Amino acid sequence: MKLTIKKLTTGIMMGSLLAASCGKDFLSPEQVNLVYNDVYWSSEQDAEKAVLGAYALYRGLMVNAQLYERGDVTTGYFNRGWNGGSSNAFYHIPDFTNVSGTQKSWGALESFANWGGYYKVIAQLNQCISYIPKMADNVFSAGNKSKLLGEAYFLRALIYYHIATIWGSAPLVLDAIENSNQVIDGESVPIYQGRSTDVQVVESVLSDVNEAIGRLDYGTPGTASWGIRATKGSALALGGYANLWMAFLKTRSGESNESYLSAALQQLTEVVQNGRYALEPYTSEAAVKAIFQGQSNEAVFELNISYEQGETYRADYGGIQALTTKLVPLDGDVNKDRASNINFVPASKKQFVYPEYPQDIRADLFFDAWDSPYNEPFSDVSQVATDRTKVTWMTKFASFMVDPSREWNEYVAYFADANVPVFRFTDVKLLLAEAYVKNGQAALAVPIINEIRERAGLLPYTGSDYIQEIMQQRTAELIGEGKIFFDYVRNNYFPDPSSAMTAERYAQQGYYWPVSGIILTNNKMVQQTPYWNGKTTW
Numbered sequence: 001m002k003l004t005i006k007k008l009t010t011g012i013m014m015g016s017l018l019a020a021s022c023g024k025d026f027l028s029p030e031q032v033n034l035v036y037n038d039v040y041w042s043s044e045q046d047a048e049k050a051v052l053g054a055y056a057l058y059r060g061l062m063v064n065a066q067l068y069e070r071g072d073v074t075t076g077y078f079n080r081g082w083n084g085g086s087s088n089a090f091y092h093i094p095d096f097t098n099v100s101g102t103q104k105s106w107g108a109l110e111s112f113a114n115w116g117g118y119y120k121v122i123a124q125l126n127q128c129i130s131y132i133p134k135m136a137d138n139v140f141s142a143g144n145k146s147k148l149l150g151e152a153y154f155l156r157a158l159i160y161y162h163i164a165t166i167w168g169s170a171p172l173v174l175d176a177i178e179n180s181n182q183v184i185d186g187e188s189v190p191i192y193q194g195r196s197t198d199v200q201v202v203e204s205v206l207s208d209v210n211e212a213i214g215r216l217d218y219g220t221p222g223t224a225s226w227g228i229r230a231t232k233g234s235a236l237a238l239g240g241y242a243n244l245w246m247a248f249l250k251t252r253s254g255e256s257n258e259s260y261l262s263a264a265l266q267q268l269t270e271v272v273q274n275g276r277y278a279l280e281p282y283t284s285e286a287a288v289k290a291i292f293q294g295q296s297n298e299a300v301f302e303l304n305i306s307y308e309q310g311e312t313y314r315a316d317y318g319g320i321q322a323l324t325t326k327l328v329p330l331d332g333d334v335n336k337d338r339a340s341n342i343n344f345v346p347a348s349k350k351q352f353v354y355p356e357y358p359q360d361i362r363a364d365l366f367f368d369a370w371d372s373p374y375n376e377p378f379s380d381v382s383q384v385a386t387d388r389t390k391v392t393w394m395t396k397f398a399s400f401m402v403d404p405s406r407e408w409n410e411y412v413a414y415f416a417d418a419n420v421p422v423f424r425f426t427d428v429k430l431l432l433a434e435a436y437v438k439n440g441q442a443a444l445a446v447p448i449i450n451e452i453r454e455r456a457g458l459l460p461y462t463g464s465d466y467i468q469e470i471m472q473q474r475t476a477e478l479i480g481e482g483k484i485f486f487d488y489v490r491n492n493y494f495p496d497p498s499s500a501m502t503a504e505r506y507a508q509q510g511y512y513w514p515v516s517g518i519i520l521t522n523n524k525m526v527q528q529t530p531y532w533n534g535k536t537t538w
Contacts, residue, residue: 041131044140050128051148054155055229057121059303063313063420065320067482070112070166074485076499077349078324081391082379084341085323093500096535105500107514107536114516115167121159122173128152130176150215154230154238157208158422160201161242165486167529168198168512194525198512199253202246209239213267221276227299228419233275234301237423240268240431247438248490265439268432275300277425282455285395288365292396294419300428303420307401312415315400319416324480325398326368326391327412336411339378339388346375350392352496354476361457362476368393394480426452426477430470434491437466449473467491485511505531 040046069086072078076091087109094105102108129152137145163170171193196204212235219231243264247257271277278297281287291298294306305312305319315321316338323343329336345353345367354363354370363370372390376382385391399418406413421427430452433445450460452473461469471493475484488494489511494501501511514532528536 041135042139044144047128047132047135047140047145047148050124050132051151054121054124054128054152057124058155058159061117061121062422063303063305063320064318065323067420067422068320068323068480071482071485072480073343074500075488076496077345077353077479077484078343078394079346079349079377081342081344082340082377082382084338085343091500093498093502094535099534102537104535104537107532110516110518110536110538113514113536114518115163115170116519118159118163119171119173122156123177125152125156125159126174126176129156146215147217150212150235151230153208154212154216154235157205157212157235157242158238160205160208161238161245164198164201164205164242165245165489166513167515168201168509169195169529170201171523171526172196172201172204174204192523192525194523195527199246199249202242202249205242206239206246209235209242213239218275221297227295227302228304230301231275233271233277234423236267236271236275237300237428237431240264240271240428240435243267244431244435244438245490261435261438265432265435265441268428268435271300271428272432275425275428277428279425279429279451279455282361282365285365288396289399291424292418292421293399298425299419299421300423300425302422302424305416305419307415307417312401312417314403315414315416316410316412320397320420320480321400321416321418324394324396326393327400327414329411330402330406330413331411333411334388337388338412339391339393340380342391342393344374344377345370345392345394347373347392348375349496352475353479355472356458359457360476366394366396366479368395396480421481424478424481427474427481427483430474430477434467434470437470442466445470452477468493471495 041050065086069090073086073090078086079091080086080088089103089105089108092103092105094107095101095103106112129149132145132149132152135145140148160172173193212230213232216230216232216235218233219226219229241264243260247260247264250257250260277300280291280296280298290296294302294304313319315325316327321327325342326337326339350357350363350370354360357363357370369390369392372392374385374390374392376385378385378388378391380386397416397418397420399416400414401417403410403413403415429448433448436442436445436448445466446461449466449469453459453461456476463469471487471491474487478484478487488501489506492506494506505511508531509529510531512529512531514529514536515526517536517538519526520528
């Protein structure tokens with residue numbers, strides 16, 4: 001079933017993103033019409049609409065659990081339910097010896113190996129970056145021309161950062177598509193272009209980030225755009241991430257990474273000191289729920305999902321909620337709560353997430369039934385896991401509103417009402433701690449580590465392996481937010497000995513995804529990711 005957006009109200013700033021596409025597929029918002037560029041870019045409203053359209057395309061791409069499945073399920077800390085959830089191909093150890101077999105890990109997930117959706121967003125952003133500078137300055141209100149360009153550069157940098165961490169090498173498309181003489185596919189991507197190296201892609205990210213930083217201002221807490229449109233703070237956070245990733249790439253190739261580590265430290269320090277963000281307290285379940293409902297003091301950049309603003313979708317149809325959350329049946333029949341249809345955390349994996357439980361209060365704030373002993377998915381026919389109240393499921397995004405237009409026989413008809421973080425202040429502070437350690441200033445990382453630990457109900461850290469502790473705190477804090485797997489890759493930190501990311505696979509750069517057969521067929525200049533040659537089902 002399609003994941004569709006419902007337009008419930010009008011007149012809200014971010015509501016304008018998809019106002020023209022009510023009832024259409026939420027994951028396929030429309031782009032600017034490429035044919036009429038000469039007449040389209042004439043007013044400030046045109047430019048604003050084009051940039052907001054890029055936000056909508058990015059949100060449409062990411063809202064359907066892209067971040068979660070690539071960044072969390074791949075760790076193996078989540079397993080699929082008996083009747084639903086994520087594919088086990090995300091986390092199972094593959095069997096490449098059976099040539100005709102289907103247990104090929106990511107090589108069996110062709111839809112996730114297709115980068116076309118990412119380039120659809122890039123095509124829109126390339127239009128913005130190409131045409132907005134050519135527009136007359138006097139059609140814009142003071143400063144807005146530069147700001148809109150800054151947002152476009154930020155979003156393009158963000159998309160290419162995702163591409164760099166997912167696929168590594170990829171086509172670097174920076175020019176706008178001007179006319180039909182350019183050979184393009186259905187996603188507006190030039191077909192005949194090969195893969196640039198992962199270093200070249202990240203270099204482009206850093207260039208765009210610097211453009212965004214120079215054009216954007218810090219946001220103001222409490223304003224309508226706080227956390228859901230790009231600011232100098234979100235651009236600096238992205239710069240910190242990109243510089244640390246580049247430092248990882250340079251280390252891998254035996255080159256100096258000092259300049260990138262230094263740049264990451266400078267950017268992350270600036271956003272922490274000047275970004276007007278603050279850690280929210282973990283005083284209650286309601287306090288934590290409010291963080292993920294969106295636009296809290298921790299909101300550096302997040303996907304806006306709001307029932308009140310009319311930008312939402314049915315949580316039982318898709319999005320991260322369809323994979324992670326139980327729903328209260330509207331007819332009172334608990335057997336319809338989706339307990340067997342969602343991902344859960346097996347008991348054997350919990351030591352890697354909250355090793356200091358029960359002292360660590362985050363386990364019970366971010367999850368239900370953390371003390372469950374189940375290693376198997378719940379099912380009425382299971383020999384062991386037969387109690388639906390013992391399913392360990394994530395509650396971070398469990399904010400909903402009942403669909404007032406539901407059919408009589410729709411028993412879990414809820415709209416999602418929780419934003420999806422891309423950068424959260426807790427994330428940024430721990431990233432700064434990592435940058436301190438890698439710049440030889442571990443003593444400055446300790447206060448951040450202990451601040452995070454204290455909020456979680458834990459005693460100060462007394463060990464000496466600071467990177468390991470930072471990775472542990474990032475795991476405990478950011479689980480479910482699409483970060484953990486990439487953190488592990490960046491630091492070669494895979495604490496679970498049964499992880500599918502073996503030392504051999506890591507050494508062969510098997511942390512990069514394969515490229516789908518559709519891409520390989522359409523673009524003969526693109527070659528398969530080396531690790532995945534002969535290891536896919538397509």
